[in-house]
Amino acid sequence: MSADKTATARYSLAADEFMFVELSEEMTLEAFFRSISITQRLKAMSVPGIIEICPANASYQVRYDPDQLSAASLQEVLESLDREVSAQQVRNIETRVIEVPVLYNDPWTHETLMRFRDRHQDPSGTDLDYAARINGYDSVEAFIEAHSGSPWFVSMVGFVAGLPFMYQMVPRERQIQVPKYLRPRTDTPKQTVGYGGCFSCIYSVRGAGGYQMFGVTPMPIYDPFDQQPHIDDSMIFFRPGDIVKHRPIDRDEYDRLLADAEAGHYEPRVVPFTFDLDDFNRDPDGYASRVKEVLHDH
Amino acid sequence: MTIDVIKPGLATSIQDTGRQGSYHLGIPPSGGMDQRSLRAANLLLGNPEGAAVLECALMGPELRFKESRCVATCGAEMTPRVNGEAQPLNEVFRVPAGATLSFDFVKAGARLYLAFEGGIDVPEKLGSRSTYALGSLGGLDGRPLQAGDQLNLLPPSAAAREGRQLPEALIPQFSKHYMLRVVPGIYDHRLTDESRERFYEEDWTVASEADRIGYRMKGGSPLSFIEREPPFGAGDDPSNIVDACYPIGSIQVPSGSEPIILHRDAVSGGGYAMIGTVISADMDWVGQIQPHQKVRFVPVSLEEALAARAKYRKGMEVLRQMP
Numbered sequence: 001m002s003a004d005k006t007a008t009a010r011y012s013l014a015a016d017e018f019m020f021v022e023l024s025e026e027m028t029l030e031a032f033f034r035s036i037s038i039t040q041r042l043k044a045m046s047v048p049g050i051i052e053i054c055p056a057n058a059s060y061q062v063r064y065d066p067d068q069l070s071a072a073s074l075q076e077v078l079e080s081l082d083r084e085v086s087a088q089q090v091r092n093i094e095t096r097v098i099e100v101p102v103l104y105n106d107p108w109t110h111e112t113l114m115r116f117r118d119r120h121q122d123p124s125g126t127d128l129d130y131a132a133r134i135n136g137y138d139s140v141e142a143f144i145e146a147h148s149g150s151p152w153f154v155s156m157v158g159f160v161a162g163l164p165f166m167y168q169m170v171p172r173e174r175q176i177q178v179p180k181y182l183r184p185r186t187d188t189p190k191q192t193v194g195y196g197g198c199f200s201c202i203y204s205v206r207g208a209g210g211y212q213m214f215g216v217t218p219m220p221i222y223d224p225f226d227q228q229p230h231i232d233d234s235m236i237f238f239r240p241g242d243i244v245k246h247r248p249i250d251r252d253e254y255d256r257l258l259a260d261a262e263a264g265h266y267e268p269r270v271v272p273f274t275f276d277l278d279d280f281n282r283d284p285d286g287y288a289s290r291v292k293e294v295l296h297d298h
Numbered sequence: 299m300t301i302d303v304i305k306p307g308l309a310t311s312i313q314d315t316g317r318q319g320s321y322h323l324g325i326p327p328s329g330g331m332d333q334r335s336l337r338a339a340n341l342l343l344g345n346p347e348g349a350a351v352l353e354c355a356l357m358g359p360e361l362r363f364k365e366s367r368c369v370a371t372c373g374a375e376m377t378p379r380v381n382g383e384a385q386p387l388n389e390v391f392r393v394p395a396g397a398t399l400s401f402d403f404v405k406a407g408a409r410l411y412l413a414f415e416g417g418i419d420v421p422e423k424l425g426s427r428s429t430y431a432l433g434s435l436g437g438l439d440g441r442p443l444q445a446g447d448q449l450n451l452l453p454p455s456a457a458a459r460e461g462r463q464l465p466e467a468l469i470p471q472f473s474k475h476y477m478l479r480v481v482p483g484i485y486d487h488r489l490t491d492e493s494r495e496r497f498y499e500e501d502w503t504v505a506s507e508a509d510r511i512g513y514r515m516k517g518g519s520p521l522s523f524i525e526r527e528p529p530f531g532a533g534d535d536p537s538n539i540v541d542a543c544y545p546i547g548s549i550q551v552p553s554g555s556e557p558i559i560l561h562r563d564a565v566s567g568g569g570y571a572m573i574g575t576v577i578s579a580d581m582d583w584v585g586q587i588q589p590h591q592k593v594r595f596v597p598v599s600l601e602e603a604l605a606a607r608a609k610y611r612k613g614m615e616v617l618r619q620m621p
Contacts, residue, residue: 014545015481015575016603027531027540054322054543056567057531061543063321066604067611156541158324158566161433165541165567172530179534197569198531199541204324205433224423224435235424235435236323 009082011075016066019074024058027198031058032155032167033277036093036241037085038078047077055240057155057165057199092276097151097243099269099295100193100202103254104128104144104215108189113213119183127212131178131195144248146176147214150288152200154242162204162222162236166244169291171284176200180210191217193246218257219268227264243273245291271295299365301414303447304398307359309509312418312437312449313411315348316562317426326564327546328428328436331510331585332409334610335373338464338617339413342370342390344456347618349417350427352443354410355509356588358401359443363393367451368415368458374407374586375472388464406472407586408508416452430563432511465620468613475501475592478559478580479606482597484548485539485571493522493554497573502557502593510563513584514556515593521554523571533569541569547576547584549595559584579606 010022024031039055042062049069054061064074084090105128117123122130132143152166159165168175180196185208188194192203194211201211204222221238223231231237238244249257260266271294280287313336316329330336330353337347352359358376370390371378378385379400385391393399401410420427420438429437438447486494502515523536532538537553544550544560550570551557559576561584576584577598587593598606 012483013481013575013600014484014572015547015577016600016607017578018545018548018575020484020543020545020572022542025532025540026529051318052321054566056542058540059542061545063545066607071600156543156567157322158543159541159568160565161324161430161435163324167531175530197533197538197541207432222433224433224440234320234323236320236325240322 009079011078013071014061017063019062019064019071019078020059021061021078022059027058027167029153029167029169029277032153033093034082034085035060037090038081040093040241041081041085042078045077050074054158055156057167091278092274093241095241095243095273095275097245097271097273097291097294100217100219100244100246101249101253101257102148102193102215102217102246103249103251105140106216106254108216109192109213112185112187112189115187116181116185119181119185121179121182128214131176131212131214134178135176146174147200148246148248150284151291152244152246154238154240154244155199157236157238157240160205160207161224162238164202164221164238164242164244166200167198168200169280169284169288178212181212184208184210188213189216191219191221193217218254218261218266220261220266228261228266229264230266230268243275243291245295269295299367299451301364301449301451302362303359303443303445303449304362305360306443306445306447307354307401308357309355309442310352310359311429311431311442312350312420313353313428314350314426316428317424320424321566324566325424325430325433325435326566327562328426328430328510329562330409330411331561332373332411332582334582334614334617335409335470336411337614338388338468339370339372339411340417341617341620342372342388342462342464343368343413343415343458345413345415345417346455349413350420351411351413351418354401354412356404356408358410358412360398360400362398363395366392366395368392368460369399370413372411372464374410375405376410377402386463388469390458390460390462392460404588407470408588409585414451415458416454419450419452432563432565468617468620470586472586475594476583476587477594477596478584479577479598479603480549480574480595481577481600481603482574484545484573484575486573488523488536488571489573490522490524494573497521498595498597502595504587504589504591504593505556506589508587508589510561511565512561513559513587515558516556518557521551521573523554537571538569539571541567543567544572545575547578547581548572549574549576561585577603577606579603579610
């Protein structure tokens with residue numbers, strides 16, 4: 001098994017400063033797990049000449065200084081880490097569980113999606129109606145239950161500053177999948193909970209976007225003006241490997257939490273957690289319940 | 299010492315040599331798109347090489363100086379004027395107290411770098427003063443200049459020498475047709491052989507969507523990807539991949555139609571296949587290409603990219619040693 005997995009890594013030179021490594025062509029929890037395990041180890045090694053290490057969903061990228069470290073030497077380091085991760089059967093990571101309150105079906109994304117209806121696959125309904133229908137749910141409520149019931153891995157942070165891509169911790173047959181808008185919008189409210197392909201996301205800033213829009217969170221996730229005590233000097237709240245659990249909230253709670261955030265004293269629910277891939281694979285639903293318990297027992 | 303922004307110009311922003319170490323969180327390097335010209339303007343003045351300057355795209359700003367300061371401009375050819383009187387490019391000149399500095403329309407190149415004795419004083423964010431507008435970070439309130447803004451300058455570290463010139467040999471020669479060297483790779487195996495070859499044989503025209511995030515190209519033949527069953531999570535379009543990181547300089551081709559070269563304010567990742575990466579030594583040139591000008595992509599090996607890099611670095615050393 002280990003040998004096969006290493007064999008699938010594809011190392012590609014992106015000119016003289018970047019190396020791009022594809023671990024799997026398709027999205028799998030295994031590939032993400034391998035990406036996060038390799039990149040965490042690489043970071044801990046502090047190899048001279050490595051400038052930035054960027055884990056992604058099923059791949060990762062390294063920026064390096066070729067005057068200090070050759071492409072060939074870098075690739076050797078990466079290959080040996082991949083072998084190590086596979087041979088040692090690294091199956092767990094230290095991470096944290098974060099609760100993200102979401103006002104689904106909120107007035108702001110609703111106003112926005114109506115404004116860009118001509119760019120949508122189904123102009124007759126809302127993004128939630130559409131996503132629920134094409135994924136075989138009887139109602140929007142049942143769809144929201146699926147979106148918020150099982151936890152998510154932050155599998156990549158990026159596109160723009162601090163935007164988390166999230167992959168749901170459910171078997172593939174239960175993965176929600178939706179296409180992006182036919183043509184991207186020129187506007188998306190800040191902190192919109194969006195969906196495209198098999199990934200959920202939270203827009204960190206207001207701006208263009210192509211993901212379907214399901215709701216908004218009052219929780220600040222990007223802090224360029226240093227106003228949020230729960231966000232450190234990196235200005236970014238999420239890290240690849242974080243586990244997210246969405247919690248549906250009503251308008252009153254949203255308003256209350258937003259007021260907290262605007263006053264600079266939002267307190268997110270965050271609990272340290274060791275994720276074990278084998279435990280998860282044995283019983284995904286049981287594992288989802290455990291994540292919920294961890295959040296609320298703490 | 300402050301400077302009043304009377305007119306902001308088309309897209310003028312505070313930039314320096316950029317920030318490192320946050321790309322994994324979606325924050326790109328930013329910094330001047332033409333680093334060689336940014337550094338040359340600072341070096342002319344005796345500033346630290348990476349002092350913050352104004353990057354002025356296509357149409358320069360109009361600025362009023364409250365006190366006298368030396369400035370230098372490098373990069374695109376837009377004649378500077380002090381109270382209407384033409385000043386030399388690539389040379390230190392003084393703007394007297396109360397005078398207005400303005401610029402003519404661009405004649406060649408796309409971005410002029412205006413450095414001030416001492417450099418612009420804005421707070422460093424994640425180690426840089428550069429503006430990253432998509433993320434409202436750095437520069438002046440995280441955005442390009444607006445009319446009514448005031449710029450503060452740091453005190454000069456050394457006296458600038460009026461009349462000091464960039465040696466002729468170090469002044470870039472702008473063109474209307476650029477050859478950009480590219481290391482093919484990343485997902486170019488997804489293209490048909492015919493399409494991959496043709497990409498490098500045709501002229502591409504820079505579209506009007508050419509900014510700090512990326513340069514979009516038009517006019518070449520649409521690219522064909524090899525047919526496939528879409529991998530889970532990638533999306534149905536043949537140009538889609540499972541969302542991944544985007545290298546700076548990488549070329550993506552959404553739906554196979556219009557290639558985009560990502561630059562220093564790049565979106566850090568997404569779901570479009572990249573087919574190659576512009577070499578680091580040619581990235582400064584990308585920032586000097588105007589919309590509607592032509593580009594030809596030239597495939598090169600890593601060895602050629604490294605040789606070009608060494609030559610670029612040597613050129614920077616010559617700049618640092620200039621008289």
